[in-house]
Amino acid sequence: MSAPHPHDFDLFVIGGGSAGVRLARIAAGHGAKVGIAEGRFWGGTCVNVGCVPKKLMVQAAEYGEWAKDAAAFGWHLGEATHDWPTLVRARDMEVARLSGIYGRMLGGVGVQTFECYAHFTGPHELKVGDRTVTANRIVIAVGGSPIRPDIPGAEHALISDDLFTLQERPRRVLMIGGGYIGLEFANMLHNLGSEVTLAYRQQLPLRGFDHELREVAAESLAASGLTILPGESPVEITLSGETRIVRMASGKVVEADAVFFATGRKPATKGLGLDAAGVNCREGAAIAVDDDHATNVPHIYAIGDVTDRVNLTPMAIAVGHALADTLFGSRPRHASYENVPKAVFISPPMASVGLTEEEAALRGPVEIYTSRFTPMRHTITRRTDRKTLMKLVVEAETGCLLGAHMLGEEAPEIMQGIAVAVVNRLTKAQLDATIGIHPTAAEEFVTMRVATRRVGEGAAKAA
Ligand code: NDP
Secondary structure, three states, X not given: OOOOOOOOEEEEEEOOOHHHHHHHHHHHHOOOOEEEEOOOOOOHHHHHHOHHXXXXXXXXXXXXXXXXXXXXXXXXXXXXXXXXXXXXXXXHHHHXXXXXXXXXXXXXXXXXXXXXXXXXXXXXXEEEOOEEEEEEEEEEOOOEXXXXXOOOOHHHOEEHHHHOOOOOOOOEEEEEOOOHHHHHHHHHHHXXXXXXXXXXXXXXXXXXXXXXXXXXXXXXXXXXXXXXXXXXXXXXXXXXXXXXXXXXXXXXXXXXXXXXXXXXXXXXXXXXXXHHHOOOEOOOOOEOOOOOOEOOOOOEEEOXXXXXXXXXXXXXXXXXXXXXXXXXXXXXXXXXXXXXOEEEOOOOOEEEEEOOHHHHHHHOOEEEEEEEEOOHHHXXXXXXXXXXXXXXXXXXXXXXXXXXXXXXXOHHHHXXXXXXHHHOOOEHHHHHOOOOOOOOOHHHHHOOOOOOEEEOOOOOOOX
């Protein structure tokens, strides 16, 4: 029998975003010969047109709110005005710095980088720019891209990527979509001074989050001065000069200088040549993978948003790292998709981990602990749009923590710690035995003594 044909690489990764870069770096550290292709920017969506620049802009917007609040504490700062180009320059410098680190990090551990797109020409063969390379294993980590609804005039609307190239802040904005991006962008642009209307097709935003939290999020956004249009979706966009005129299914018309579609994202599989490799997709273009992230072609894997499972950066990084350890580090392991903490960076932000009240009640009896209060700062500022809601979902029979939810200042920072308790199935009694840090909002999570309600009686206990 002849020896197998040696491939150019042990591993070739398509896509230099959060998942691909981590996988490539760790695999190279385990001794694999690794190549990676990225056609747009190192670091992918998160670093360049997602989490990082978004969070910097949310922080910029928040300074304005603090400046407004400062007067109640005796500060006289004059009228707060915002200079968009200054923010754009500072944001873009930081994004370029981080993206550069991602690219250099790969070279530093011996990964061969290709700054171009790659597509399959066979099960082990790829066209990478104008080169043909072969690899023993190939991992698809190409992420996703924003969805633009198919309505007349859709081309007059922007998508999330476009926010990061705007040279000036639009005066009137219509944000369409009640998900993470819709809420975060609407809230941030409103706080930076735009007149923002947020339209979503459900009665409440953030489908999938705890119902009570969704209600409070909508209330606080409305209280902050955003115009909210629930139960609305666009059917047509026309132009009148530079003004976008958006007609909703209800007949309502909204005029804006900029319209954003924040209507979800889809896996970026177009142009990958999956047919040439025989890789199957699920409905919606997501690549179908098993629990080991293998596709139907055993040496081809897919990780991150292209698999459309939990589309969050830390999840993609965890999966990429686990796959590298499994394939090249003699350490087979999986990253768990259970109890993934998540946050929405609105004002105040919200964060959740584990089961919602509704999900838990379907599985059996649960005790719900809630605390609603005005944060100490706002007893002085007298703001009414920054109330806090904190909530624990506790299994009645065992006292185990099933979920934790919060809308309030610093919620994402607080939830990261509480997530450790939920992931490890600590009990409410163990939280109670922990002394609070006073005075903080976080201490409420260890001092909620009396259940607000008990739900889920009679529900079939999940197997
Ligand atoms: P989401 O899936 O979160 O929300 C999409 C929204 O658009 C929903 O409200 C959906 O309504 C609505 N929608 C979908 N199609 C249409 C349509 N044709 N007309 C009107 N409305 C429509 O997607 P996003 O784009 O906000 O974000 C994409 C993903 O990126 C998120 O799911 C998340 O995984 C990630 N992300 C995470 C962030 C974070 O961690 N903080 C921040 C930003 C993004 P309905 O509910 O009815 O389907």
